[in-house]
Amino acid sequence: MDKVLLVTGGSSDVGAELIRRVGNNYDKVVCHYHASTGVVEGLRASLGDRLVPLRADFGSLEETEGFVQAVLDQGLAPCHFVHLSSDPVGSLNLRFSKSSWADFQHELDVAFRPAVLCCQAFVPLMAKAGGGRVAVMLSSHVQWEPHKAYAAPYTCAKHALLGLVKALSAEYAGKGVTANAVSPSMIDTKFLRGSEHVKEANVMASPLHRLLTVEDVVPAFAYLLSPAAAAVTGQNLAVTGGL
Numbered sequence: 001m002d003k004v005l006l007v008t009g010g011s012s013d014v015g016a017e018l019i020r021r022v023g024n025n026y027d028k029v030v031c032h033y034h035a036s037t038g039v040v041e042g043l044r045a046s047l048g049d050r051l052v053p054l055r056a057d058f059g060s061l062e063e064t065e066g067f068v069q070a071v072l073d074q075g076l077a078p079c080h081f082v083h084l085s086s087d088p089v090g091s092l093n094l095r096f097s098k099s100s101w102a103d104f105q106h107e108l109d110v111a112f113r114p115a116v117l118c119c120q121a122f123v124p125l126m127a128k129a130g131g132g133r134v135a136v137m138l139s140s141h142v143q144w145e146p147h148k149a150y151a152a153p154y155t156c157a158k159h160a161l162l163g164l165v166k167a168l169s170a171e172y173a174g175k176g177v178t179a180n181a182v183s184p185s186m187i188d189t190k191f192l193r194g195s196e197h198v199k200e201a202n203v204m205a206s207p208l209h210r211l212l213t214v215e216d217v218v219p220a221f222a223y224l225l226s227p228a229a230a231a232v233t234g235q236n237l238a239v240t241g242g243l
């Protein structure tokens with residue numbers, strides 16, 4: 001059976017760096033993307049047929065369910081699952097009183113629902129096969145005290161994902177499947193396009209006097225997927241440069 005890594009949001013800056021770093025450890029890498037076809041083409045150029053790009057708009061339940069089914073139909077159920085997708089655009093730096101239910105629903109649809117549906121389909125198969133890994137991207141929004149203001153839909157979806165990680169880690173402890181999270185502070189990626197003032201404020205707040213890079217963050221995922229982390233589960237690893 002092929003050793004498969006599935007990355008939802010594989011087209012993110014973090015996802016592309018992770019796939020470049022660990023992709024060669026797998027027979028197949030299923031790279032989910034939404035709109036970033038150029039990123040996927042770049043990964044295809046370096047990984048060749050090892051990379052299986054699969055497009056889905058997770059804002060749509062039908063497309064999300066179709067994505068999961070396509071993975072199963074192609075015999076690509078992963079032993080390792082990394083979940084990165086998120087689309088808070090418009091609801092970052094937004095007052096709670098100004099955010100609508102649609103902002104919450106969209107972030108839950110793109111960030112939380114695909115994680116639940118993928119885990120429901122793939123985690124029991126991992127356990128049956130003797131083991132597997134789930135690694136989920138959260139944010140320092142679930143680590144920091146005092147807590148971060150003006151991003152309620154994003155923060156709520158990330159907390160929901162933390163709940164999923166904890167629930168899975170408890171339910172699958174002893175079955176070889178680990179579930180963990182990584183919570184970075186601000187990373188310089190396309191996510192922050194057009195948010196220069198937010199970036200500046202975060203540079204000033206950081207003990208590193210800079211934003212994180214994807215190279216700062218990806219090793220945490222690589223570790224959680226590695227044999228060295230076989231006994232680590234239910235954890236939320238902060239990568240914040242000391243914030």
Ligand SMILES: NC(=O)c1ccc[n+]([C@@H]2O[C@H](COP(=O)([O-])OP(=O)(O)OC[C@H]3O[C@@H](n4cnc5c(N)ncnc54)[C@H](OP(=O)(O)O)[C@@H]3O)[C@@H](O)[C@H]2O)c1
Pocket residue numbers: 008009010011012013014015032033034035036037056057058059083084085086087110137138139140183184185186187188189190191192
């Ligand atoms: N940048 C930061 O400061 C920071 C800090 C902490 C945590 N994070 C987290 O890191 C993860 C990756 O973010 P990033 O910074 O690397 O930013 P990014 O490059 O903008 O990544 C966002 C990802 O979500 C996907 N996505 C967006 N809308 C979607 C939709 N409707 N359906 C399906 N997929 C959709 C994007 O796909 P396409 O590109 O193909 O459209 C992309 O793969 C996110 O979970 C984010 O919350 C980021």
